[in-house]
Amino acid sequence: MSEENSSSFMKSLFFGEIREDLIFPYPKASAEVGDTVRMVLDSIDKFAKEHVKSSEWDEKGQMPREIISYMSELGMMGIAVPEDLGGLGLPQIGYARIMQEMAGIDGALAVTLGAHQSIGYKAMLLFGNDEQKKRFLPRLASGQLIACYCLTEPGSGSDAASIKTKAVLSPDGKHYLISGNKLWITNGGIANFMTVFAKVEVVENGEKKEKVTAFALELPAEGVSVGPAEHKLGIRSSWTNAIHYDNVKVPVENIIGGVGAGFKVAMGVLNHGRMGLAAGCVGGAKKAIEASVLHANERVQFKKKIGEFGMVQEKIGRMMMNCYVAESMVYMTTALVDRKTVDYSLESAAAKIFATEMLWETVDENLQIWGGNGFMKEYPYERWLRDARINRIFEGTNEILRAFVALSGMQGPGQELAGLAEAIKYPLKGLGPVSDFAIRRVKRNLMGVTITKAHPALKKFAAILEEYTTEFATQVDVLIQRHGKNIFLRQFAQKRIADIAIDFYAMACLLSRVTRAIEEKGLEKCELELAMTEAFFHRSNRRVRNNIKSIDKNDDDSMKLIAAKAYELGKYPFEAFAD
């Protein structure tokens, strides 16, 4: 296993290994962080009661600008900025807890706050040099500067590397001149600090290339024009704007992370920022569960509380279980981020995918439990559904993130297998890699993996993860050998691989968290946790089994043919009553 993979829990799964040391014991915020977060949560609660008018804002499609000043007064604009630069200095675990709370209060408000600090000035926080940090972070943390993250363009969404915005060095070498168009920029209408991604011409090995570069742009600046706020399905009161740059001057000292390093910066920001979004989904789901439970306990039909009906119980059970799993993944991942030495890119993608889909299902089922009332504007539930929808689209669509999980995970075993093929082709160079590989695979298949740190009461669940991890790694090898580099094009397979890996991470987080719960509270007080573990493993075990089986036996060819026909015909061609 490569050095890089050895520090990633999910990447090691692709080699058939379980890095228990990365996920046990289940993390917990320090007492100091806990105290600060509790204080902030108290003030958020008061702020929400006094100032947040979600339904009115949603109706108007705008929240009042002063709301940012109130949030600034509470220190909310610099949650993760170091204290010596004017922020609260909280680690990711604390940041996530606050974003969870904000999203439970109002989705649009959480997105506004998240666009400012989960992504807006995150490049500065993670990749800025000391001088830049001193120049910008205190004002960003105080709310004097409001940030946005400007990557998406009309022709470049998921394919972020294809941006067309250009930055050209001025003849005196002191400035770059940025020109181009950005689209759907959250906070675009209120920001006076923009992290702008643009392409700069560089010469590499004597060849001219255009490479993405990140710039910190402070407003006002001549040549920047911001379009009107977009009308949206959900998070309607947040600002979403197009931005046009016409030869906008940015000093060379404002390049973040170096010329040409912008793609790494953009992706690094998103990997990090996704935890705020995923934590927000947990906050939204908790609120929806509360609403569902209230109605299930109160509404009477057929002379019974609707909560007594099995179909409603199944919904509540599923909502609770999935929220618990998502929360376990989110806080595990924040702890991986806080370790600072661990590669958490796959885990943050997995937590984002799981949490956003969990929230969508939860707000949908909540609306269903509320029946006709759920559909009415008089209640907030239809808004919660609308607000939740965006999470599966921004900060990396869930499709792109699934492809990322699968391909990034398979890269390690792929490189190992490529090295192996090379060694077989040129045996005179020595067959060391072949024998190493063979020994590792034989060992893996004979000995399997053992989870030693899960509580003994969870043995049967740990056994499921142990069994499938070996099977999964074998299937990964088979797929790589079958498709070689073309695995890049095999998205049906990628989706299965990603879904298995996400389920594994979810299982592992659950084992770790419930182990901690049992150790702290005792087995007898963990009835609810154990029931959720039982239910989740039952369901995820079935999903994993199906996904593994479907690697070889599936309907992919039929699906491709159906899609191809639809593209060819441009419509659904049947009409049952006249066929």
Ligand SMILES: Cc1cc2nc3c(=O)[nH]c(=O)nc-3n(C[C@H](O)[C@H](O)[C@H](O)COP(=O)(O)OP(=O)(O)OC[C@H]3O[C@@H](n4cnc5c(N)ncnc54)[C@H](O)[C@@H]3O)c2cc1C
């Ligand atoms: C409300 C809102 C706020 C936003 N805020 C910001 C912001 O602050 N800053 C910013 O830079 N951007 C922002 N965005 C843009 C957002 O990040 C993009 O919408 C998102 O990345 C998807 O790009 P796209 O909309 O162009 O969709 P496309 O990339 O065109 O994708 C369309 C569909 O095709 C799928 N697809 C595309 N490529 C592939 C592939 N290779 N494999 C499989 N499926 C694929 C996608 O998953 C999606 O389902 C925001 C968008 C919205 C709607």
